[in-house]
Amino acid sequence: MEKMTPADISTVDAAAALEGWHRARAAYVTGAHGPLSLVFTHWGQAGEEPVAEDVARADWPAHVIFSRLQRDNIDTGELEHGYRIWDTQSPAQQAFQGIGSYGFNPEWIIDAEFEYVDESRFMPFEHLRDSGATRGLPVSGDIVFTLNGVEHRLAAFDAGDKLQLVFADATSRTDTYASGRFLFIPRPDVSADQTPGTRFPVTLDFNHAVVPPCGFSNQMNCPLPPASNRFTEAITAGEKKVIWTEGFSL
Incomplete structure (x- = not known):
């Protein structure tokens, strides 16, 4: 068996570190707030009040996660309020x-x-x-x-x-x-x-x-x-x- 050079060792270490990074990525995308869990995004009109959480949750199972977000209107710059629904049992999660x-x-x-x-x-x-x-x-x-x-x-x-x-x-x-x-x-x-x-x-x-x-x-x-x-x-x-x-x- 040939002795590994420092360059070989460095490459092996980098490849192993990358494998760890890939595992962390998989854990993130499948997490409760990972993109596979996102099933719904709603944006209100500029100037509208945020939607109440109980109203937003009304048509979803009790186990889903609710979160708020906001952005500037693309045309006027006015503030828009939105929310997201996250579901770890989403079809995308199950198909991943x-x-x-x-x-x-x-x-x-x-x-x-x-x-x-x-x-x-x-x-x-x-x-x-x-x-x-x-x-x-x-x-x-x-x-x-x-x-x-x-x-x-x-x-x-x-x-x-x-x-x-x-x-x-x-x-x-x-x-x-x-x-x-x-x-x-x-x-x-x-x-x-x-x-x-x-x-x-x-x-x-x-x-x-x-x-x-x-x-x-x-x-x-x-x-x-x-x-x-x-x-x-x-x-x-x-x-x-x-x-x-x-x-x-x-």
Whole structure:
């Protein structure tokens, strides 16, 4: 038996860590507030009072979970109130067989840079269920890297302490989820007085690319990849599609 090199050991450790990450993902999507449990989303009109919980629950079994949410109206910016119903016994939960994925691929761990632009910059993102309309999301910088001699400048919006990259590639609509996938990247610690144009190193590990929530529930409304985030290459890393029992579809 040949002795393993440090590079071999590193690859084995990374692959094992990725398996643990996949198990955690499965636990999340099947959880009480995981996307497989989401069976209903309701949005009221701008200016309307929130729906009372007992009214919202009236047509659902007693075991379901109720939660509230809110957003700005896509046209006027006025506040809209909504709610969701979650059911761990949903048809999607019962039909779920797992998430298909690629094996660990070190070629898709890419060194990149986050180029700070402006904390107040918002960019339009089309969403799956908004019939072509766009919602402005905070994009305080661009992710820049070179792949096969071509420079890419990606729009990743700010999501707390993460940057959320919505992308599509040559595997979309064939091997992977048709509307694209998500990748979450630790957001660099940018000070309030940082000069626009300053770059910070980031790592894009596409082994952690995920099927978006709308791949698990038709009650989710996910952002779609903008033109800058559509790759001609096949990114053969990360999650592929949800695996359902035969005959089931959302």
